Amino acid sequence: MGGPGSGALFVTDGNGHFSNTVRIVGHRTILHPKDVVGFVSTNESPPIMSAFLQGKPLEVASSFVSAAQRSWTVRIAAASRVGIIGVRPNADDTHIWGPLAATKAELVVIGNESEYEAWAGECRGGRPLHVVGHYFEDGLDPFIARLVG
Numbered sequence: 001m002g003g004p005g006s007g008a009l010f011v012t013d014g015n016g017h018f019s020n021t022v023r024i025v026g027h028r029t030i031l032h033p034k035d036v037v038g039f040v041s042t043n044e045s046p047p048i049m050s051a052f053l054q055g056k057p058l059e060v061a062s063s064f065v066s067a068a069q070r071s072w073t074v075r076i077a078a079a080s081r082v083g084i085i086g087v088r089p090n091a092d093d094t095h096i097w098g099p100l101a102a103t104k105a106e107l108v109v110i111g112n113e114s115e116y117e118a119w120a121g122e123c124r125g126g127r128p129l130h131v132v133g134h135y136f137e138d139g140l141d142p143f144i145a146r147l148v149g
Helices: 035-041 064-080 094-102 115-124 136-148
Strands: 010-011 023-025 029-031 081-085 108-111 129-133
Touching: 010 108, 064 094, 081 136, 094 115, 108 115, 108 136, 129 136
Parallel strands: 081 108, 108 129
Antiparallel strands: 010 081, 023 029
């Protein structure tokens, strides 16, 4: 879930295995992660994007989106580690950053260290946060090593 400029968010089960949550492709197609590459390579459907505007009402597929948000909250709360790549902290985007602030999970990040440190200082209450690189190319190896741990 994210808007323009968003990157990727990954959840592991604590043993270095990535979560097998569904991914949404196109308007109505729900795929298991193992089927995404094959689908995208044979289909012209673009990925779904959503612009974040503070106070914007949820008007399209609200029950589906609300269920996805509840699932996100449950999975983040249960995770021991969460990996975040290329996403700026935005405390106003509460359905994403509220669960990330509240989780006891270690957050492993590729992104702007000063932005994450400021957000964590205000919202994480000292729970573990590790910014392993500013850019994907310099942070990927330590990111994977930290997540697999």
